[in-house]
Amino acid sequence: MTGTTKRDTYTPESLLAVAVGVFIERGYDGTSMEHLSKAAGISKSSIYHHVRSKEELLRRAISRALDGLFGVLDEDGAKEGKAVDRLEYVTRRTTEVLMAELPYVTLLLRVRGNTDTERWAMERRREFDHRVADLLKQAAADGDIRADVEVRLATRLLFGMINSIAEWYRPQAHGAAANGEVAESVVRMAFAGLRTP
Amino acid sequence: MTGTTKRDTYTPESLLAVAVGVFIERGYDGTSMEHLSKAAGISKSSIYHHVRSKEELLRRAISRALDGLFGVLDEDGAKEGKAVDRLEYVTRRTTEVLMAELPYVTLLLRVRGNTDTERWAMERRREFDHRVADLLKQAAADGDIRADVEVRLATRLLFGMINSIAEWYRPQAHGAAANGEVAESVVRMAFAGLRTP
Structure with a gap:
């Protein structure tokens, strides 16, 4: 836990919304799980609690x-x-x-x-x-x-x-x-x- | 001189055409003089013989x-x-x-x-x-x-x-x-x- 992390109160939808914002800003290729973690303000392992991979987030957003x-x-x-x-x-x-x-x-x-x-x-x-x-x-x-x-x-x-x-x-x-x-x-x-x- | 460089027979126009192609492919921010040198097949100093900077190439292209x-x-x-x-x-x-x-x-x-x-x-x-x-x-x-x-x-x-x-x-x-x-x-x-x- 660092100072930037917060309690994980994300739903699949609200986490997706954050990820999509980052994908659009940095490009999908230019986005790492680290970037997503920072933008969401939760740890990488918290994100992996919701999704298996960055690509799964992309697939959900595109869907x-x-x-x-x-x-x-x-x-x-x-x-x-x-x-x-x-x-x-x-x-x-x-x-x-x-x-x-x-x-x-x-x-x-x-x-x-x-x-x-x-x-x-x-x-x-x-x-x-x-x-x-x-x-x-x-x-x-x-x-x-x-x-x-x-x-x-x-x-x-x-x-x-x-x-x-x-x-x-x-x-x-x-x-x-x-x-x-x-x-x-x-x-x-x-x-x-x-x-x- | 490396194996990839060739004699500089570029005109301002033909060098600009190469640079614009690289700018579009990599994005302007993502393009270095090194990339331009490789794409043109001439040394960086040869490029500097034609233009002062990457930004000058952008300005000419946009113009x-x-x-x-x-x-x-x-x-x-x-x-x-x-x-x-x-x-x-x-x-x-x-x-x-x-x-x-x-x-x-x-x-x-x-x-x-x-x-x-x-x-x-x-x-x-x-x-x-x-x-x-x-x-x-x-x-x-x-x-x-x-x-x-x-x-x-x-x-x-x-x-x-x-x-x-x-x-x-x-x-x-x-x-x-x-x-x-x-x-x-x-x-x-x-x-x-x-x-x-």
Whole structure:
């Protein structure tokens, strides 16, 4: 016990939140159990009481982001109606999940693939992108999406717009009310464009 | 002289290209003169023959990106006509400059501000964003941009879409022909939206 350690009152969730903050700040590779111990203010052995490894913390954090994102695809709005409307629904909800689960989704977006967990995360992220690209393809086949933007490129630009929100959105500064406003603006811009008709 | 060094046939431009590649791969902070020497295959003293410091290489690289971007604002299409048309022109040309000067703009986008040069880069980047935001504001005042997306948010989403291209665009893979196609698609999506009217 050093002066920096405190009684371990962490739940799996609250310890995860601390770890994710450190992963984002230092990068996953640059984070040691020592860094996590210091940030949490508990000993390394206390951390090992909660998890077996640093990689388990990463896996849990990434799972939380992926559960949120894939959960959207299981919602009624993503499964019923015309493809273009489902795509619009998924765009809105994906944006909302990104903001609600900001640190977890940020971590998912930054993962680069040096460990099994990171490769799995990238694979699942690609799977999500493909599911959305399929919606776009269907909407294009229905004639509801403009034919002069290639589907793969449109998917990339759409996610580029959504994912960029992680770079500036801060819940404390923007407030929960901004969440719906941002998601609605993404939908308006992506589907109807900036120009007034 | 070690076995890895070669005769110094670098021009300022070709040495800069090597340095930028290393900066992007290792991060600016994580790059030493030793790394640059190894990547270029010439001795450190040969590098010092070209530049005074690592920071000078960063400044030159960032300047190249900024010259390209600010150059767009001086082109006729950015200065003449209605604000919404100028904004559309700047969007297309900014996208083209990002692709044409990919490593330099990528470096600019990643800079975080630990040195004077990095802080200057961030300041200039903000200035560019403000110039574009002003165009958006004028276009909104003209009634040519939808009023239900807040101007600052629209600027962020527009740059989010454009800047995300740096994450996947590779000139070797996509070819010069893709450059104009991507820029045109960004304009279509940002200004007219994905949905067919």
